Amino acid sequence: MVAVVVPFAAIVLLFPVALVLLVVSLVGLMAQDRGPAAFVASGRAFEVPARLWVSMLPLLWMTFGSVQVGRVLRPGRGGAWVDRLSFGDVLLLASYAVLVGLWLVFALRRRSVALTPEGITRWGPLGRVEIPWAAVAPAQQALVSHFLARWLHLAVAPGGVRRRGFVPYVDELPLQELDVDGRFLGDAIEFYVRHPERRAAIGSAEEHRRLFAELAEWYAAARPVGGRVGR
Known part of the structure; x- marks a missing residue:
């Protein structure tokens, strides 16, 4: 041999x-938070892939x-x-x-963050976090940095976060991992915090088009985490 x-x-x-x-x-x-100003409309949620x-x-x-x-x-x-x-x-x-x-x-996860009619879900390698819409305070979002990476901080009421497994920074979304424009994500969250009557339609393609059109009008005024839609 x-x-x-x-x-x-x-x-x-x-x-x-x-x-x-x-x-x-x-x-x-x-190149963090420079992704597209759009979500993936799955029918049940607006998903943000990694x-x-x-x-x-x-x-x-x-x-x-x-x-x-x-x-x-x-x-x-x-x-x-x-x-x-x-x-x-x-x-x-x-x-x-x-x-x-x-x-x-x-x-290999199809999504990293998702907006659902119930709230915001974030997945990590060792668990996930669920934040109900009712627990998110309006107009108090902020961009913060951890180890050279930018995160979208959400003002969440005490006890409002449901965590399964280990997920760091439970009230923040890791913009450096998300294939979405950070300002668009922040304003979309702000929109649904202020408009609970629209949450039931989250996930549909029609609601995604309506959200895109209405957010375009928001940028005429100063936004907490504002910016233009698209490129």
């Missing part, structure tokens, strides 16, 4: 791939994990792989596996 030896240098070539993915991810982070760069993060961690495996498993005599795993290597590879799993779960 002929033994096939994979050169360690071939695995090291994965480093440029990791750097490219890292640059693309950082560019996506810097950005494309979010789905690239699992590839980044998988590349780092492959490089780590190549560092500790080298071909020995006769083409057999030699196991040189230390306790630190095991912990590092296990952390890669956990990170890849969490980000894959997040990236």
